Amino acid sequence: MSVAPVVAAVQDHVALAEIELCGELIIAASAVPEGRLSADRIDEVLRVAEALPGGSDGKDRT
Template identity: 80%
Template sequence: MHVAPVGGTAVQDYVALAEIELCGELIIAASAAHEERLSLQSIDEVLRVAEERDASASRR
Protein backbone atom coordinates (compact mmCIF):
# COMPACT_ATOMS: atom_id res chain seq x y z
CA MET A 1 0.00 0.00 0.00
CA HIS A 2 1.34 3.42 -0.97
CA VAL A 3 0.49 6.42 1.21
CA ALA A 4 1.18 10.01 0.18
CA PRO A 5 3.88 11.69 2.24
CA VAL A 6 2.79 14.12 4.93
CA GLY A 7 5.11 16.86 3.69
CA GLY A 8 2.44 18.71 1.70
CA THR A 9 3.08 17.12 -1.68
CA ALA A 10 -0.55 16.19 -2.24
CA VAL A 11 -2.08 17.68 -5.38
CA GLN A 12 -5.45 19.36 -5.05
CA ASP A 13 -7.91 19.33 -7.91
CA TYR A 14 -9.69 22.64 -7.43
CA VAL A 15 -12.28 21.92 -10.12
CA ALA A 16 -13.23 18.64 -8.46
CA LEU A 17 -13.39 20.33 -5.05
CA ALA A 18 -15.67 23.05 -6.46
CA GLU A 19 -17.94 20.43 -8.04
CA ILE A 20 -18.15 18.53 -4.75
CA GLU A 21 -19.03 21.75 -2.93
CA LEU A 22 -21.79 22.56 -5.43
CA CYS A 23 -23.18 19.02 -5.18
CA GLY A 24 -23.29 19.40 -1.42
CA GLU A 25 -25.14 22.69 -1.73
CA LEU A 26 -27.67 21.06 -4.08
CA ILE A 27 -28.21 18.22 -1.62
CA ILE A 28 -28.80 20.69 1.21
CA ALA A 29 -31.24 22.71 -0.92
CA ALA A 30 -33.10 19.56 -1.97
CA SER A 31 -33.33 18.41 1.65
CA ALA A 32 -34.71 21.79 2.70
CA ALA A 33 -37.35 21.64 -0.06
CA HIS A 34 -39.31 18.98 1.90
CA GLU A 35 -40.85 16.58 -0.61
CA GLU A 36 -41.02 19.29 -3.30
CA ARG A 37 -38.85 19.27 -6.38
CA LEU A 38 -36.43 22.13 -6.81
CA SER A 39 -37.40 24.41 -9.67
CA LEU A 40 -34.87 25.08 -12.39
CA GLN A 41 -34.62 28.64 -11.07
CA SER A 42 -33.85 27.34 -7.57
CA ILE A 43 -31.17 25.03 -8.94
CA ASP A 44 -29.63 27.91 -10.90
CA GLU A 45 -29.59 30.01 -7.71
CA VAL A 46 -27.88 27.26 -5.73
CA LEU A 47 -25.31 26.74 -8.49
CA ARG A 48 -24.87 30.52 -8.88
CA VAL A 49 -25.47 30.27 -12.63
CA ALA A 50 -26.42 33.94 -13.03
CA GLU A 51 -23.32 35.08 -11.13
CA GLU A 52 -21.07 33.00 -13.38
CA ARG A 53 -22.88 34.21 -16.49
CA ASP A 54 -22.41 37.85 -15.38
CA ALA A 55 -18.74 37.25 -14.58
CA SER A 56 -18.17 35.64 -17.98
CA ALA A 57 -19.88 38.54 -19.75
CA SER A 58 -17.79 41.12 -17.91
CA ARG A 59 -14.54 39.34 -18.92
CA ARG A 60 -15.30 39.80 -22.61
Protein backbone atom coordinates in the same frame (compact mmCIF):
# COMPACT_ATOMS: atom_id res chain seq x y z
CA MET B 1 12.54 -2.01 -7.95
CA SER B 2 11.72 1.60 -7.11
CA VAL B 3 8.67 3.00 -5.40
CA ALA B 4 7.01 6.19 -6.59
CA PRO B 5 7.21 9.02 -4.09
CA VAL B 6 4.10 9.74 -2.07
CA VAL B 7 2.63 13.17 -2.69
CA ALA B 8 0.74 14.27 0.40
CA ALA B 9 -1.03 17.41 -0.81
CA VAL B 10 -2.40 16.87 -4.29
CA GLN B 11 -5.56 18.88 -4.81
CA ASP B 12 -7.84 19.09 -7.79
CA HIS B 13 -9.48 22.48 -7.34
CA VAL B 14 -12.12 21.85 -10.01
CA ALA B 15 -13.15 18.57 -8.39
CA LEU B 16 -13.28 20.22 -4.97
CA ALA B 17 -15.51 23.01 -6.34
CA GLU B 18 -17.82 20.44 -7.95
CA ILE B 19 -18.06 18.49 -4.69
CA GLU B 20 -18.92 21.70 -2.82
CA LEU B 21 -21.67 22.56 -5.33
CA CYS B 22 -23.10 19.03 -5.10
CA GLY B 23 -23.19 19.38 -1.34
CA GLU B 24 -25.02 22.69 -1.62
CA LEU B 25 -27.58 21.10 -3.96
CA ILE B 26 -28.12 18.22 -1.52
CA ILE B 27 -28.65 20.64 1.36
CA ALA B 28 -31.07 22.75 -0.70
CA ALA B 29 -32.98 19.67 -1.87
CA SER B 30 -33.33 18.37 1.67
CA ALA B 31 -35.02 21.64 2.68
CA VAL B 32 -37.74 21.42 0.00
CA PRO B 33 -40.92 19.81 1.34
CA GLU B 34 -42.17 18.74 -2.09
CA GLY B 35 -38.94 16.84 -2.72
CA ARG B 36 -37.81 18.53 -5.95
CA LEU B 37 -35.92 21.71 -6.63
CA SER B 38 -37.22 23.98 -9.35
CA ALA B 39 -34.88 24.87 -12.19
CA ASP B 40 -34.76 28.44 -10.88
CA ARG B 41 -33.76 27.24 -7.39
CA ILE B 42 -31.06 24.99 -8.84
CA ASP B 43 -29.67 27.96 -10.79
CA GLU B 44 -29.75 30.03 -7.61
CA VAL B 45 -27.91 27.38 -5.57
CA LEU B 46 -25.31 26.91 -8.31
CA ARG B 47 -24.93 30.69 -8.70
CA VAL B 48 -25.57 30.46 -12.44
CA ALA B 49 -26.56 34.13 -12.74
CA GLU B 50 -23.13 35.19 -11.45
CA ALA B 51 -21.46 33.37 -14.34
CA LEU B 52 -23.73 34.73 -17.08
CA PRO B 53 -23.10 37.97 -18.96
CA GLY B 54 -25.68 40.71 -18.54
CA GLY B 55 -25.86 41.10 -14.79
CA SER B 56 -26.36 39.31 -11.55
CA ASP B 57 -29.83 38.04 -12.47
CA GLY B 58 -28.63 36.48 -15.72
CA LYS B 59 -31.10 38.40 -17.86
CA ASP B 60 -29.75 39.80 -21.10
CA ARG B 61 -30.00 43.57 -21.03
CA THR B 62 -29.72 44.14 -24.81
